[in-house]
Amino acid sequence: MFAHVIVDVVHSNVAKPFTYRIPDGMAPEPGMRVRVPLGARQVEGIVIGLSDQCEVPPARLRSIKALLEPYAAVLPAMLALAQELALEDHCPLSETLRLMLPAAMRQSRVQAKQEPLAQLAANVDAETAASKQGRSQKRATLLRLLADGRPHPVAELATLVTAPQEALRQLSEAGLVHLSFREVFRLPYEDMPAVPTAPPPLTSEQQAALAIMLPPLTHGEGAFLLHGVTGSGKTEVYLAMVQQVLDLGKSAIILVPEIALTPQMVGWFRGRFGERTAVLHSRLTDGQRLDEWRRIRLGDARVVIGARSAIFAPLEKLGLIVVDEEHEQTYLSDKHPRYDARRIARSRCAREGATLLLSSATPSILSFAMAKRGDYTLVEMLSRVNGRDLPPVTLVDMRRELAAGNRSIFSQLLQQRLKACFDSGQQAMLFLNRRGYNTFVSCRNCGYVVRCAQCDVSMTLHKGSQDGADELRCHFCGATQLPPAVCPECGSKYIRYFGSGTQKVEEEMRRLFPNVNTIRMDIDTTQQRDAHYRMLSDFREGKAQALIGTQMIAKGLDFPHVTLVGVVAADLTLNLPDYRAQERTFQLVTQVAGRAGRADASGEVIVQTYQPEHPCILAAAQQDYRAFFTQEFQRRRTGLYPPFTMIARLLVESEQADAAEAMNGRLYDTIAAYLQAHPAQQRRVLLLRADCAPVQRIRGKFRFHVLLKLFEHADAQPVLQLLGELAQVSDPHCQIYAEVNPATLI
Ligand code: ADP
Ligand code: ZN
Numbered sequence: 064m065f066a067h068v069i070v071d072v073v074h075s076n077v078a079k080p081f082t083y084r085i086p087d088g089m090a091p092e093p094g095m096r097v098r099v100p101l102g103a104r105q106v107e108g109i110v111i112g113l114s115d116q117c118e119v120p121p122a123r124l125r126s127i128k129a130l131l132e133p134y135a136a137v138l139p140a141m142l143a144l145a146q147e148l149a150l151e152d153h154c155p156l157s158e159t160l161r162l163m164l165p166a167a168m169r170q171s172r173v174q175a176k177q178e179p180l181a182q183l184a185a186n187v188d189a190e191t192a193a194s195k196q197g198r199s200q201k202r203a204t205l206l207r208l209l210a211d212g213r214p215h216p217v218a219e220l221a222t223l224v225t226a227p228q229e230a231l232r233q234l235s236e237a238g239l240v241h242l243s244f245r246e247v248f249r250l251p252y253e254d255m256p257a258v259p260t261a262p263p264p265l266t267s268e269q270q271a272a273l274a275i276m277l278p279p280l281t282h283g284e285g286a287f288l289l290h291g292v293t294g295s296g297k298t299e300v301y302l303a304m305v306q307q308v309l310d311l312g313k314s315a316i317i318l319v320p321e322i323a324l325t326p327q328m329v330g331w332f333r334g335r336f337g338e339r340t341a342v343l344h345s346r347l348t349d350g351q352r353l354d355e356w357r358r359i360r361l362g363d364a365r366v367v368i369g370a371r372s373a374i375f376a377p378l379e380k381l382g383l384i385v386v387d388e389e390h391e392q393t394y395l396s397d398k399h400p401r402y403d404a405r406r407i408a409r410s411r412c413a414r415e416g417a418t419l420l421l422s423s424a425t426p427s428i429l430s431f432a433m434a435k436r437g438d439y440t441l442v443e444m445l446s447r448v449n450g451r452d453l454p455p456v457t458l459v460d461m462r463r464e465l466a467a468g469n470r471s472i473f474s475q476l477l478q479q480r481l482k483a484c485f486d487s488g489q490q491a492m493l494f495l496n497r498r499g500y501n502t503f504v505s506c507r508n509c510g511y512v513v514r515c516a517q518c519d520v521s522m523t524l525h526k527g528s529q530d531g532a533d534e535l536r537c538h539f540c541g542a543t544q545l546p547p548a549v550c551p552e553c554g555s556k557y558i559r560y561f562g563s564g565t566q567k568v569e570e571e572m573r574r575l576f577p578n579v580n581t582i583r584m585d586i587d588t589t590q591q592r593d594a595h596y597r598m599l600s601d602f603r604e605g606k607a608q609a610l611i612g613t614q615m616i617a618k619g620l621d622f623p624h625v626t627l628v629g630v631v632a633a634d635l636t637l638n639l640p641d642y643r644a645q646e647r648t649f650q651l652v653t654q655v656a657g658r659a660g661r662a663d664a665s666g667e668v669i670v671q672t673y674q675p676e677h678p679c680i681l682a683a684a685q686q687d688y689r690a691f692f693t694q695e696f697q698r699r700r701t702g703l704y705p706p707f708t709m710i711a712r713l714l715v716e717s718e719q720a721d722a723a724e725a726m727n728g729r730l731y732d733t734i735a736a737y738l739q740a741h742p743a744q745q746r747r748v749l750l751l752r753a754d755c756a757p758v759q760r761i762r763g764k765f766r767f768h769v770l771l772k773l774f775e776h777a778d779a780q781p782v783l784q785l786l787g788e789l790a791q792v793s794d795p796h797c798q799i800y801a802e803v804n805p806a807t808l809i
């Protein structure tokens with residue numbers, strides 16, 4: 064027998080299966096990890112198939128050295144998924160296989176943790192043996208502790224007897240005690256015991272939703288889009304579905320945006336399903352991630368709750384995948400291979416016979432359109448669990464504030480409402496999707512703007528904390544520099560700072576409400592592991608009355624005492640140069656607004672904007688998803704934007720501007736020539752353009768792109784195929800990336 068192995072090396076020379084002989088007595092299966100010789104080295108690889116024939120001449124055939132685990136690390140369904148992804152994204156199988164395994168497993172970077180155990184040897188009477196230990200009290204005590212005959216962790220014995228190791232070794236040599244090891248799992252929430260909870264009586268809307276979804280779930284069928292307003296109790300619906308899946312002997316994945324995967328959220332699942340719950344997110348240590356993965360693979364954990372990459376969790380008998388907040392961009396991977404977790408969820412459900420549930424208070428335009436077309440069954444929950452209306456939204460026209468002489472970033476109304484909120488002992492959340500203090504710095508005399516030396520963006524001013532000095536930071540590459548004392552261009556002393564970020568909001572809060580404690584959450588304040596958990600729990604416990612943050616605080620959070628939500632500048636996302644700007648703005652405003660009035664007290668929302676008459680802002684103020692969908696869908700249709708069309712591009716990056724531009728030109732010419740020769744394809748292409756990318760330089764690399772807009776149709780596949788092939792063109796000076804409907808077009 065022979066095994067076909069994909070080696071874990073990313074290089075075009077080895078991007079094909081290699082054949083190895085299987086030594087006698089070894090029984091590899093597809094999906095098992097193996098160690099194999101490759102040239103002069105030994106490398107890790109994954110068996111993708113077995114056969115009894117081999118075209119390699121016997122003299123050149125080499126043997127598998129070892130199996131790395133006694134089980135297939137990549138399950139058959141996941142192997143098929145890796146193959147499908149490699150094909151669709153035109154990337155080597157070795158790369159997509161890597162998605163299926165925890166990084167720490169490769170090259171055995173982290174080992175399974177072994178715990179030493181001690182057990183009374185068979186046929187030993189503890190009391191008799193203890194009485195013969197003469198002067199050693201320690202050995203006698205240990206024998207008595209082990210009298211029950213069961214294995215005890217040495218660590219546990221060490222809490223009762225100081226330093227038992229040497230005494231245990233002597234007992235073991237005397238044949239009285241048996242020493243061994245057991246594998247233990249590093250659990251992420253070890254010091255947070257799961258408090259068992261029972262489901263509450265469900266609301267009639269929750270019951271109605273389940274009445275639609277549970278019957279297909281029993282048969283592993285159905286794809287649903289749950290549109291449930293904020294606070295409608297969607298999580299409780301997932302919990303009921305997971306319970307049913309477990310009762311059927313199957314397993315479930317619940318995908319949640321990383322940021323919404325709070326201890327509270329995890330607690331809901333662990334409270335209901337205990338140790339059968341596994342958690343996967345980026346803040347785990349390598350050891351914890353490896354062990355959670357192994358608990359899942361070995362079947363101990365049947366419910367996986369996790370961020371984007373948890374979609375690859377190695378569960379068998381998959382019964383359900385839930386994608387919470389399905390509209391979130393975080394489900395698009397930003398690293399190669401760039402996958403969309405929602406697409407993978409669909410593929411897994413279809414292949415493995417599981418039910419798919421996409422869920423959101425503001426479904427993506429694409430998913431809602433698919434539901435209208437019948438690809439998903441639409442299920443709606445349009446009222447809140449607490450029976451209250453959604454909090455009313457008041458728009459404030461910031462142009463008038465300025466005209467009335469208010470130069471604060473807080474409108475008069477927001478200031479009044481904040482005061483009333485704090486006076487009544489409630490909490491407020493303030494949202495601004497921009498961090499730092501000022502977002503650009505320029506010279507009043509000549510207009511010079513301070514830009515990053517490596518990137519084509521303006522630098523942001525960050526105020527120093529306590530004794531730290533102020534500095535300018537690049538939000539693309541992290542480069543820092545001191546704020547200029549004089550203009551580097553004309554020498555003028557008049558430097559001006561524009562645009563406000565979260566630090567400015569924080570300062571304004573302190574100025575207006577010196578006695579109110581605030582917490583600021585953005586990338587700058589949440590660098591440390593678990594920092595944002597700590598901040599959220601401080602806020603929940605009332606240690607602060609105001610929470611200021613970027614989009615980090617927009618989603619999923621459930622704070623009962625928040626009655627006021629302020630959106631400091633709704634226009635920020637609206638003015639982004641992206642066809643999704645309106646969708647994002649609507650989602651953000653609706654999501655943040657949804658944080659108010661979730662418990663007994665009613666809530667209110669104040670949205671500050673310079674464009675109060677904009678249809679998107681108006682729809683967001685009404686919190687009327689359907690109205691927004693209808694207007695946005697129409698706009699996409701007339702403007703020929705996705706989902707009516709598809710946007711694809713080849714992005715070229717190079718340290719040399721000329722090389723990037725020349726390569727970009729060649730790519731454009733190749734595509735243009737192909738379209739000329741293929742009129743049927745040409746008709747699918749609405750736009751083909753070669754340009755510099757909107758952000759012309761990042762981290763010292765110049766960026767150009769060839770942009771295409773195509774009619775969304777299966778027939779467009781050959782053009783995408785061509786882009787995939789062109790991205791493989793190798794050039795010493797340029798990197799080329801093919802992107803289809805990318806998350807951003809910067
Ligand atoms: P959503 O995700 O839809 O915004 P959540 O799932 O966070 O809403 O639920 C909002 C709040 O309502 C949570 O505190 C949750 O515990 C509570 N809740 C959900 N369902 C019920 C129910 N049937 N009875 C009582 N409380 C519920
Ligand atoms: Zn100047």
Ligand code: ZN
Nearest residue numbers: 515518537540
């Ligand atoms: Zn930079």
